[in-house]
Amino acid sequence: xxxxxxxxxxxxxxxxxxxxxxxxxxxxxxxxxxxxxxxxxxxxxxxxxxxxxxxxxxxxxxxxxxxxxxxxxxxxxxxxxxxxxxxxxxxxxxxxxxxxxxxxxxxxxxxxxxxxxxxxxxxxxxxxxxxxxxxxxxxxxxxxxxxxxxxxxxxxxxxxxxxxxxxxxxxxxxxxxxxxxxxxxxxxxxxxxxxxxxxxxxxxxxxxxxxxxxxxxxxxxxxxxxxxxxxxxxxxxxxxxxxxxxxxxxxxxxxxxxxxxxxxxxxxxxxxxxxxxxxxxxxxxxxxxxxxxxxxxxxxxxxxxxxxxxxxxxxxxxxxxxxxxxxxxxxxxxxxxxxxx
Numbered sequence: 001x002x003x004x005x006x007x008x009x010x011x012x013x014x015x016x017x018x019x020x021x022x023x024x025x026x027x028x029x030x031x032x033x034x035x036x037x038x039x040x041x042x043x044x045x046x047x048x049x050x051x052x053x054x055x056x057x058x059x060x061x062x063x064x065x066x067x068x069x070x071x072x073x074x075x076x077x078x079x080x081x082x083x084x085x086x087x088x089x090x091x092x093x094x095x096x097x098x099x100x101x102x103x104x105x106x107x108x109x110x111x112x113x114x115x116x117x118x119x120x121x122x123x124x125x126x127x128x129x130x131x132x133x134x135x136x137x138x139x140x141x142x143x144x145x146x147x148x149x150x151x152x153x154x155x156x157x158x159x160x161x162x163x164x165x166x167x168x169x170x171x172x173x174x175x176x177x178x179x180x181x182x183x184x185x186x187x188x189x190x191x192x193x194x195x196x197x198x199x200x201x202x203x204x205x206x207x208x209x210x211x212x213x214x215x216x217x218x219x220x221x222x223x224x225x226x227x228x229x230x231x232x233x234x235x236x237x238x239x240x241x242x243x244x245x246x247x248x249x250x251x252x253x254x255x256x257x258x259x260x261x262x263x264x265x266x267x268x269x270x271x272x273x274x275x276x277x278x279x280x281x282x283x284x285x286x287x288x289x290x291x292x293x294x295x296x297x298x299x300x301x302x303x304x305x306x307x308x309x310x311x312x313x314x315x316x317x318x319x320x321x322x323x324x325x326x327x328x329x330x331x332x333x334x335x336x337x338x339x340x341x
Contacts (some may be wrong), residue, residue, distance in 0.1 A: 011234055011280030013319040015188040015273060015310050016245060018062040018130070018194055019050075019072040020171055020288045024111040024135045025066045029092050033111065040111050042293025047117050049300050050292065051124045057108070057307040060126035064194070067134030067156035068095070069114030070163060073105045080159055082134065084151035089142035095135050122165075128323035130169035131156045131190075139178035150184050157188050169193065169324035171286075175247075186242050192328035195244040195288065198230065219327035229272040231281040238331045245324050248272055251287040251306075254298040266302060270309045277317040282327070286332060 020026065023040050033040070054061050071077040078099070085096050103109025106116060110216075121127050132326070133154040160167045170185055170193040172178070177195055185193060230248040237243050248271050254262070269285065276283035285306070290301040294324060313319040322330075 005197040013164075013273075013277035013280055013313065013317060013320055014282045015059075015060060015276070015313070015321050015325060016062070016282060016284040016327060017321075018064055018169075018171055018284065018286045018324055020132055020173075020286065021063050021065040021114065021117075021135055022132055022173075022288065023066075023069060023114060025068050025095060025292065026132075026173065026288065028095065028098070036290075037111070039290045039293035042296060043117070043289045044110060046292035046296055046299070047289050048120060049296060050289070050303065051120060051127070051340045053300065053303060053307055054126065055124055057311060058126065058321065059307060059310065060128070060323040060326055062128045062130045062169050062171075063118075063121050064130045064134045064169065065114070065118065066136050066173075067152075067159050068112065068136075070118060070159045071113060072115045074102050074109075075325040077102065080155060082148075082151040082155040084148050085135075086137060086144035086148045086152070088138065088144060090230050093138055093141055109340070118163075126321075126323070128169060128325045129160065129165045129167065130171065130324060131160070133173055134159075135213065138174060138175045138176055139172055139181055144161075146181060146184065148272065149178075149181050150188075153184065153188050153190075168328060170242075182242060190242050190247050191332065192243040192324045194284065194324065195246040198246065202324045223261050223268060229275040229283070231272060231276040231279065231283050233281050234327075234331065237282065237327070238335065243328050243331055245284055245327060247286055248276075248282075248284045249286075251285055251291070251302075253287075253296045254290040254302060256295070262302075266305060269306060273306075273309055273313060273319075277313040279321040 023043055027036055027040070055243050070076060071080070081096065086094060091097060102112045106113035118129065121129065129154070135154045137152045139146060139149060157167055166189065168189060168191045170190045172193065175196050177193070230246070232246055237245055249272055251269065252265065273283045275281070310319065310321065314321070
């Protein structure tokens with residue numbers, strides 16, 4: 001690649017990574033443990049491997065974590081459930097109706113507890129603990145309300161505070177962004193959230209509104225450029241508060257079936273990162289830890305290639321790694337400086 005150092009005065013590019021940490025709470029309404037259990041148990045090996053790589057390459061990462069994962073025991077979990085809960089039209093979406101399936105502690109149930117993993121994340125430099133709501137809350141499904149969303153997010157914020165953490169960033173489960181709930185997020189201390197890519201194929205929608213056509217378009221976009229680099233300027237992000245730090249690319253898991261296309265998938269990501277570095281914009285990569293739960297060596301090899309490319313872009317263009325909270329804090333500081341002047 002031809003090196004073109006940054007122009008004097010140009011904004012530095014930013015590389016943001018966010019992970020949707022949910023284990024079974026995020027897939028229980030779509031997959032059975034027989035179907036997907038291996039991926040979920042593999043999180044116990046994938047997360048330490050990812051943390052080691054993040055530390056090696058000094059990558060700052062946002063871990064958007066479901067609040068139900070914070071507990072050590074079922075008794076603790078049940079004591080913290082919000083009184084107001086979503087009454088989804090599709091009752092299968094509610095985890096509160098299947099609490100009898102949860103084991104008594106993390107030691108006997110590794111599908112529904114994540115406290116020990118959260119502690120590993122907290123011990124790793126540069127990692128931000130954020131929220132993926134308390135119960136993997138679906139903000140666009142029929143039957144849920146602003147009142148139940150507020151109760152859910154309050155529960156997530158409170159359990160984190162009890163364990164010495166302040167949540168500032170949010171990722172909407174299933175990317176079901178709901179503009180009507182942004183004021184509630186601000187009220188509860190959220191300063192940034194991950195919005196969706198701007199292309200029509202990524203527009204937020206309920207599960208009922210999903211279609212095979214749009215799913216297929218998103219899959220194809222992972223290999224062929226349908227939606228562009230999906231990078232964003234800091235000026236665009238700073239226009240609203242809490243700040244929308246939109247997704248740029250989902251890091252799909254390695255697939256033996258699609259192995260012949262791996263070069264295209266990786267090139268799509270690396271080219272987006274380079275576009276952001278050259279133009280002083282933000283590239284936001286995301287995935288779920290359970291995506292790495294199987295084929296861990298292959299997935300980690302891909303992640304290493306991405307980290308190495310970041311290191312190159314950092315050395316060549318000054319690109320910086322930032323968690324969502326880092327970027328929000330910087331933008332708030334800039335806003336305060338402008339106001340003060």
